[in-house]
Amino acid sequence: MFLFKKEVNIHIVAEEKSKETNNPKNRKDLGKKVTPATINNYTRNKKVFYSFLPEQGLIKKNPLINIKSIKFDRKPKEFIEDMEIIKLLRYMDNSKFHEYRDSIIIQTLLDYGMRISECLEIRVEDIDLINRSIMLKAENTKGNKHRYVYFSQELEKELRRWIQYKDRYVESDYLFPSIKGNKLQIGSFETKLKQYGERIGINIHPHN
Numbered sequence: 001m002f003l004f005k006k007e008v009n010i011h012i013v014a015e016e017k018s019k020e021t022n023n024p025k026n027r028k029d030l031g032k033k034v035t036p037a038t039i040n041n042y043t044r045n046k047k048v049f050y051s052f053l054p055e056q057g058l059i060k061k062n063p064l065i066n067i068k069s070i071k072f073d074r075k076p077k078e079f080i081e082d083m084e085i086i087k088l089l090r091y092m093d094n095s096k097f098h099e100y101r102d103s104i105i106i107q108t109l110l111d112y113g114m115r116i117s118e119c120l121e122i123r124v125e126d127i128d129l130i131n132r133s134i135m136l137k138a139e140n141t142k143g144n145k146h147r148y149v150y151f152s153q154e155l156e157k158e159l160r161r162w163i164q165y166k167d168r169y170v171e172s173d174y175l176f177p178s179i180k181g182n183k184l185q186i187g188s189f190e191t192k193l194k195q196y197g198e199r200i201g202i203n204i205h206p207h208n
Contacts, residue, residue: 036072043067084202085110091199097169097179102192104162105176111155122175122186124163132156 046064053059089107094100108119116137121140127136132153138146151159163175172181178188197204 038068040069043069043071082201087200088196088202092196098192100162100165101176102185102189102196104158105189106193107155107158108151111151112149114149116189120174120176120186120189123173124175125173127159127163129156129160132169 038159043064047062047067050059050062050064054062085106089103092099092103094103105116105119107113109116112134118140120138121137122134126137131150132155133148133150136147136149138144141147159175164178166172166175170177170179170181174181174183176184178184193204
């Protein structure tokens, strides 16, 4: 029988030496309750692994085939009001490269509604400012298909200003690069976005 405990208290290491660097006892979630969503994620991963073993002839039957996910009520996320978005943008410091960049990212996301992952992959060559369109390449979209998205005249003005500003400080093909010119990572942007929200007292859950 497979049991999934509701507290994080498992210490498993491949080698005893790894304890010196990993320090499993220092985990902040040690002893805390695991959410149903996390347990379902663990279950899903284990079921995939055990479905692979019979295919390789390592076991005869998947022992988790009848294990079902836990049903639970998801708390719906609240939408951000228009005035909160305006306030958020006003509280961002456009004299700083990363905050100006993030402000334009937010406006781009709101203008069309694309995913963060798609937005951060955009290169300057993908933008047609005259026709106000952006080509999202197949390898960067969820459906693995090229598609064009169109933006407003207001965003077109903002993007023109941003590109001119960016090119003065950073040499990069990406529309929204890091300060070093590399592709901006989703996690880094999400962290900053939550910090911006905290400035005005709202919780932000971006769609990546």
